[in-house]
Amino acid sequence: MRSVMWPGMKWKVHPLFVVLMAMSAWTPYFGQMLLLFATVLLHELGHVGAALLFGYRVKDITILPFGGVARLEHGSLGWQPRHEAIIALAGPFINFVLLFLVIFLSGIGSLSDSVSSFLIQINLSLAFFNLLPALPLDGGRILRAALARTLGFRKATGVAIGMAFILSAVLLITGLLALWAGFVQAGMVTLGVFLFVSAWQLRRQLYYDTIRFLDTKRRQRNKRPLPVRSLAATADTPLIRVLAQFAPDAYHVVYIRGGQDHHLRILTEEELLEAAMKPGGIRLPLGRIFAE
Template sequence: MSKRSFWPTGMKVRVHPLFLLLLLASIGAGMIVETLVLFTIVIVHELGHIFVATSYGYRIREMQILPYGGVAKLEHGAMGWNPRHEVAIAIAGPLNNLLMILVAVLLHAAGWWSDGLTQFFIKGNLMIGFFNLLPALPLDGGRILRAATSGTRGFRAATEVAVRMSFGIALVLILFGLLSLWAGYVNLAFLMLGSFLLFSAWELRKGMRVDVIRFLDAKRRGKKSSAQDVRQLAVPESMRVGEVIEQFAPDAYHMIYVLDERKKVQTVLEEEDLVSVVFEENGMHWTLRQVLERTGKGNDKRLSKL
């Protein structure tokens, strides 16, 4: 891992409006100390992500402070293209919450922190840590879920699963918040977090096509210096390129066995054959038969060598 400065050069810090609303509500309720404690927890949680990301050599474009934690936005949106990195970066935030709980226990044992402050600090860390581990993007748990499933499902399909989980969890949180209000318990946290997660999932769904293009561009430009796992896909020649590349996974090289109408292997396309087509005009809509015709690989005899 390359060495980077602790605070990334050029990184912008942006505070989400919901976090500002939460701060104002807390201050209005006379909870200034509690507000500062929560703000500290959020910052330290996010710094865990940033420290691990920069240690891997990623450049951080922006850190956004959210009610439940934060989001470190990498340059060129590289997150998700290396599952091992994504897991390590995602888990760093909740691990920082555990470390803060340990520090709070030690400070309390030393007599430096009061019972009330220690209990609030621990509860705040548990709330932010556990919420972030929910399996929904853009939460840490959603990134871990995507990394764990992208090797078998492909990058886009794994992202789709995590986004669907986001919609489901958001609706549950909103429903729980409404039921609480109906029962007479005024707790806007569930409504705020559910609304934010719902909005985030909607934005992720809209930008999924762009993310896939960036993922494929990284595959096209990337230079691998070590061996890769090979994933083999057998697909009919009538299938469109866009449908095939949706199954492409990070950290793997793909060999595509093209089947004719009799389900016999006609030829083998390599990963770069399809990735290059994606960047042609309407390339996503080409069928594999069109790819074979344009590349002249329809009568490829490489099968005899495999």
């Protein structure tokens, strides 16, 4: 993975992009690859600009042949659904701005038909592909942001990862069927493999991402009013099952029923999060937490 520091953040270029650039260096398509790289770079700068406007610090950005992935400091993207949705939309928004700019420049004769046609094609492709509702694409982040308040961070992330597996299967099957029929669709197969591998990696780290989300929620003391989400569980319910339903931008209160004295007990968000951060605490039943 090639990387460079600028400015205050690390920029990485995915090996697949490096290979494609190298393969095109001695072909007539090298100019198109440079235009693709510039378009992807501007797409990512849209995400960076939106993130900086919200006060986030960007840790690193990975440039892919069909988009990119920006990671924020402390992995905080996703903790605030409204911010995540706007930051995700900023990339495709840049592509649509570029699209109209290309059409305008082509109309006044400043761009050749071949260049304008290629730029229109890649901007439309980048915008619509990245808006597919699957993580790690922009559309997957928008989907997670839309679902997180009702399903919780972990479940919403799981849905967006599941969509990535479904879409990767559709792309792979369609690409292979096209190949069998005599039409070469290497791009579709490549995108399918990329989505599948990315979804697999995200699913493997979902547990750790959830822990980081909960730890951030524990350390932050939100001063603005928040909606209260009430959950009900039994005394023998493992804490991890309750925490899986914790949502961003909400304060949680859990009602415990079915204890030995049959009284209804209440655990607050702070009590649950503090218990979760203790060794082995995340596996404890709620009744044990209350007893402690």
